Amino acid sequence: MNRSETANNLKRRLPSVNIVLQEMADVIDLRGHSEVSKVVAITIDGLRQKITLGANPEVSVDGIRAATIEQLEEKNQPSLKPVINLTGTVLHTNLGRAVLPQEALDAVVRVAGAPSNLEFDLAQGGRGERDSHIETLICELTGAEAATVVNNNAAAVLLTLNTLASNREVPVSRGELVEIGGSFRIPEVMLGSGCQLVEIGATNRTHLKDYAAAIGDNTALLLKVHTSNYRIEGFTESVSEIDLAKLAQQHQLPLVADLGSGSLVDFSALGLPHESTAAESIANGVDIITFSGDKLLGGPQCGIIAGRKALIDQINKNPLKRALRLDKMTLAALAEVLKLYRDPLSLTNKLPTLRYLTRPLADMQQQAQRLVPAVRAALPKTFHVGSKTGYSQIGSGALPVETLETIVLSIAPLEVNDSAVRKLSDALRALPCAIIGRIHKGELLLDLRCLDDEDTFLQQLQLLADA
Ligand SMILES: *Cc1c(COP(=O)(O)O)cnc(C)c1O
Numbered sequence: 001m002n003r004s005e006t007a008n009n010l011k012r013r014l015p016s017v018n019i020v021l022q023e024m025a026d027v028i029d030l031r032g033h034s035e036v037s038k039v040v041a042i043t044i045d046g047l048r049q050k051i052t053l054g055a056n057p058e059v060s061v062d063g064i065r066a067a068t069i070e071q072l073e074e075k076n077q078p079s080l081k082p083v084i085n086l087t088g089t090v091l092h093t094n095l096g097r098a099v100l101p102q103e104a105l106d107a108v109v110r111v112a113g114a115p116s117n118l119e120f121d122l123a124q125g126g127r128g129e130r131d132s133h134i135e136t137l138i139c140e141l142t143g144a145e146a147a148t149v150v151n152n153n154a155a156a157v158l159l160t161l162n163t164l165a166s167n168r169e170v171p172v173s174r175g176e177l178v179e180i181g182g183s184f185r186i187p188e189v190m191l192g193s194g195c196q197l198v199e200i201g202a203t204n205r206t207h208l209k210d211y212a213a214a215i216g217d218n219t220a221l222l223l224k225v226h227t228s229n230y231r232i233e234g235f236t237e238s239v240s241e242i243d244l245a246k247l248a249q250q251h252q253l254p255l256v257a258d259l260g261s262g263s264l265v266d267f268s269a270l271g272l273p274h275e276s277t278a279a280e281s282i283a284n285g286v287d288i289i290t291f292s293g294d295k296l297l298g299g300p301q302c303g304i305i306a307g308r309k310a311l312i313d314q315i316n317k318n319p320l321k322r323a324l325r326l327d328k329m330t331l332a333a334l335a336e337v338l339k340l341y342r343d344p345l346s347l348t349n350k351l352p353t354l355r356y357l358t359r360p361l362a363d364m365q366q367q368a369q370r371l372v373p374a375v376r377a378a379l380p381k382t383f384h385v386g387s388k389t390g391y392s393q394i395g396s397g398a399l400p401v402e403t404l405e406t407i408v409l410s411i412a413p414l415e416v417n418d419s420a421v422r423k424l425s426d427a428l429r430a431l432p433c434a435i436i437g438r439i440h441k442g443e444l445l446l447d448l449r450c451l452d453d454e455d456t457f458l459q460q461l462q463l464l465a466d467a
Contacts, residue, residue: 003054010051014059017041023061024068031072039075043067083434084457088406088447090356091395095436097294097301099352099450101340104300104333111332118328131316133331137338141264142278142289144306148316149293149334150324154184156290156303157258161193163318164254164288164311165220171198173206173239175232176225180260180397186225195220205237208247215251222248224286226260245285254287254311260397262291262304265344270358273402278306287311293330295396298353299337300330356450357394357404364407364448371448374458375409378465382420384412392449409446416442427467431460 020040021028028036043064050057057063083095091097100108111118121128129135131148138147150156161170170190177199179185190197198219201210211222222244241257248255259281268274275296281289288311293302305315315321326334340350348358368387376385388410391403413420421444428435428444433456437446451457 006056007051007054010056010059011048014044014047014051015061015064017044020044020061020064020068023065027065027069027072031076036068036072039068039071040064043071081433083436084453084460085450086409086435086437086446086448088390088392088408088438088445088449089395090353090392090450091295093396097396098298099356099452100300100333101298101337101351103336103340103350107332107336108329111328116328118331130325130331134335134338137335138304138306141338141341142306143282144278144289144308146309146312147304147306148312148321149326149331150303150305150321151326152294152301153258153260153290153292153303154180154189155324156305157186157189158193159315159318159320159324160256160288160290160305161190161195161223162320163315164256165193165195167194167196168220169196169198169214169216169218170220170223171200171211171214172223172225173201173210174199174203175201175206175236175238176227178225178227186258204232204235206239207237208239208243211239211244211247215247215253219251219253221254221256221287224255224257226258226262241281241284241286245287248287249285254308255285256288256290257281257286259289259291261295261297262289263296264338264341265347267296269344270348270354272357272404278304282307288315292396293334293337296353296394297337298351300333302326302330302334352452359449361389361405361407367448367451367454368407368409371409371454371457374461375411375446378461379411379424382414382417383424384414386410390445390447392447404449406447406449408448411444411446412442418442427464428460431463433460435460 017037017040021033021037024036024040047057047059047064085092085095087095117128119128119130120126134149135147138144138149150159172186172190177186187197198214200206200214224241224244241255245255259278261275262278263275264278266277278289278291286307288305288307290303290305291297293299293304305312337351340347347354349355365387372385372387379385386409387407390406390408392406393403411421411424421439421442425437425439425444428437435446435457437444439445
């Protein structure tokens with residue numbers, strides 16, 4: 001037989017889609033007839049093409065069944081999935097920022113799988129308010145008169161400015177025209193919200209008189225922006241909230257502050273770098289504050305707007321509010337996270353973000369002692385595995401200059417070999433539960449600060465060793 005006769009013979013032996021489907025009742029139960037027959041047909045087509053190209057693949061029903069199951073499984077892998085964050089950045093925007101506490105996870109599951117009183121007043125039997133589930137909590141924790149929530153802090157700033165300053169002027173210090181990761185730049189958000197930015201002062205120094213001079217007939221409000229992710233040092237001056245609030249009041253203008261992270265507890269009491277709190281801003285006379293839910297607060301992605309009731313009422317009437325509002329799962333999670341703040345002493349235990357940020361060095365040292373042998377055993381002998389102190393970052397632009405002393409596992413090739421380190425880092429990311437570290441000066445560093453789930457980490461190492 002010549003080659004094309006062999007190929008034709010093989011093609012004739014290829015089973016039909018229907019014959020294969022007869023052996024796949026269990027898979028059809030799971031994935032549905034149309035999906036399974038589609039993938040079986042693709043598998044058989046693939047074999048036919050291989051044969052045309054001169055290959056001699058297995059053409060049995062069993063073989064096709066197995067290949068189909070494998071493809072179906074791959075197709076149905078979740079795209080969005082958990083990873084192990086050993087980058088040393090606690091609030092890593094690309095890794096989903098804050099990890100939610102169990103109380104919040106339970107609440108999400110409760111409201112997601114059943115109807116809820118999201119906008120239904122159970123006492124009156126009529127329409128209720130979506131914000132009612134979190135407003136009192138936010139007011140309790142910040143001292144504000146009223147509050148609302150939207151999709152993120154960028155949306156909070158946009159909605160606040162669009163409501164209170166559309167087509168009017170807003171003076172902002174040149175030292176506060178920040179860019180926060182990629183697409184959030186204060187000047188651009190202001191443009192998008194329809195207000196006109198009036199730049200005042202200098203990059204390093206802005207005085208009260210600069211604000212005073214900028215106030216005119218068309219001024220809508222005064223805006224102060226937390227310079228979250230950078231710090232100006234040296235010959236600097238900025239105006240305090242208290243002084244700005246006085247000036248704003250004299251001119252009957254609202255003072256709005258974008259706090260960025262906006263902490264709800266005194267960080268210095270937890271042994272962390274000081275960050276002013278939302279309650280302090282309200283007490284200082286700021287009329288509207290906005291801050292993120294998933295930065296230092298440790299909750300779900302959202303933006304909180306709190307302050308004077310008359311202004312919050314206006315914000316709620318803006319049609320954009322509807323476009324930016326929160327869904328029920330986020331509201332449920334946020335309410336539970338906020339409740340944890342009623343007992344500040346338990347926060348470093350119950351709220352993952354604060355637990356990671358305050359994790360004792362000794363705890364991580366002990367973990368390193370447990371893990372070094374396991375990592376060593378999983379890797380080729382060409383790597384040296386040890387542990388040492390390093391520095392974690394808080395992340396998400398919160399407290400950018402401060403770092404936290406930490407313990408890292410350090411993995412270094414015995415001889416300098418950057419490509420071996422990169423390959424190892426790639427292999428760790430390719431695991432079913434990706435392990436994400438960082439490469440620094442020819443070493444792969446795995447920061448233990450956020451490693452809660454040691455079992456999953458060890459399982460992944462085992463898979464790496466097996467591979
Ligand atoms: C992070 C940040 C934002 C954006 O908040 P998101 O919740 O990420 O939308 C806005 N302003 C400041 C000052 C920030 O630090």
